[in-house]
Amino acid sequence: MFSLENYITNQYFRALALLLIIFVVLRISIFIIEKVFVRLTEKTKTDLDDKLIARTSKPITFLILIIGLYFASLEFSFTKEFLGIISKIFWSFVVLNIAIITYAFVDVILINALKKIARKTKSDLDDGLINLSQGVLKAAWIIFSLLYVLGVWGVKIGPFLAGIGIGGVAIAFAMQESLSNIFGGISIILDKTVKVGDIIYLDLDTRGEILNIGLRSTKIKTYDNEVIIIPNSIIANSKVQNIAQPEPKSRVVIPFGVAYGSDIEKVKKIVITEIKKIKNLSDEPKPIVRFLEMGDSSLNLKVYFYVDSFKYRISAIDEANTKIYNALNKAKIEIPFPQIDVHLKKK
Numbered sequence: 001m002f003s004l005e006n007y008i009t010n011q012y013f014r015a016l017a018l019l020l021i022i023f024v025v026l027r028i029s030i031f032i033i034e035k036v037f038v039r040l041t042e043k044t045k046t047d048l049d050d051k052l053i054a055r056t057s058k059p060i061t062f063l064i065l066i067i068g069l070y071f072a073s074l075e076f077s078f079t080k081e082f083l084g085i086i087s088k089i090f091w092s093f094v095v096l097n098i099a100i101i102t103y104a105f106v107d108v109i110l111i112n113a114l115k116k117i118a119r120k121t122k123s124d125l126d127d128g129l130i131n132l133s134q135g136v137l138k139a140a141w142i143i144f145s146l147l148y149v150l151g152v153w154g155v156k157i158g159p160f161l162a163g164i165g166i167g168g169v170a171i172a173f174a175m176q177e178s179l180s181n182i183f184g185g186i187s188i189i190l191d192k193t194v195k196v197g198d199i200i201y202l203d204l205d206t207r208g209e210i211l212n213i214g215l216r217s218t219k220i221k222t223y224d225n226e227v228i229i230i231p232n233s234i235i236a237n238s239k240v241q242n243i244a245q246p247e248p249k250s251r252v253v254i255p256f257g258v259a260y261g262s263d264i265e266k267v268k269k270i271v272i273t274e275i276k277k278i279k280n281l282s283d284e285p286k287p288i289v290r291f292l293e294m295g296d297s298s299l300n301l302k303v304y305f306y307v308d309s310f311k312y313r314i315s316a317i318d319e320a321n322t323k324i325y326n327a328l329n330k331a332k333i334e335i336p337f338p339q340i341d342v343h344l345k346k347k
Contacts, residue, residue, distance in 0.1 A: 279316075
């Protein structure tokens with residue numbers, strides 16, 4: 001019968017050799033399994049196999065290392081009590097790594113499948129619920145894994161859970177803000193106040209596109225391509241301007257001025273003609289120009305028109321300003337700038 005003791009007498013070198021043998025053998029076995037799995041799934045259109053390998057590669061490697069360390073530790077002459085502690089540490093890490101690996105499978109396969117189904121539906125409510133459910137599932141997975149580890153260490157879970165129930169009120173008060181954010185996220189999704197992809201304005205400094213509505217917070221991407229993370233309770237309890245609702249169609253308002261003495265009707269016709277050339281212009285309502293006031297230095301007007309989606313609003317403003325300026329300039333209609341006339345009197 002093969003035994004390392006026949007070849008390596010030193011227990012430290014023997015433990016190191018055993019660790020290396022177990023790690024290399026298991027790592028090569030996992031590598032071969034991964035390659036076979038990739039070969040079987042390479043003809044499929046999905047990228048779930050790549051995601052699974054990326055998510056599970058490190059936990060599996062760490063699990064193999066833990067197994068190798070455990071069997072290597074058996075080569076030392078430890079007391080029974082110390083070996084018991086090592087065994088508990090080993091199983092604790094095994095449980096946590098298996099929990100990480102199984103959660104990766106559930107997250108990648110189940111959640112991605114649900115997201116794919118949600119994309120085919122007309123409602124956006126299921127998208128938000130899936131993101132929220134993903135956060136709840138992750139939290140529940142962590143809690144159950146930790147409870148199982150406590151069981152490994154001999155902690156009786158029943159009395160422990162009863163103690164949690166008794167202290168639940170105190171915990172609820174301590175976590176009042178976190179719970180407020182969780183229920184805020186639920187209310188945001190159920191009320192359809194905002195959804196992923198909407199453009200919202202909270203205040204002058206907080207505006208942008210919603211990237212994700214999570215369990216505790218909402219991520220917003222600003223126009224500067226920066227991400228702002230806002231607690232859900234703030235959005236749930238704040239005045240939110242959502243320019244994506246009630247429909248994607250968005251109004252654009254362009255103020256401009258012409259010099260005194262200009263033919264207002266001619267100005268209106270020129271501007272309307274140019275606005276009708278704008279990309280993504282909505283057919284209804286029709287563009288309209290209003291003569292609003294006779295200002296200190298100019299006759300002030302505004303043109304109102306709609307674009308098909310709020311996503312085209314910024315580009316439409318730029319295009320409208322450019323076309324209006326060039327058209328009025330070409331028609332020899334003066335666009336005044338603020339000025340002051342000073343008259344000097346001789347005594």
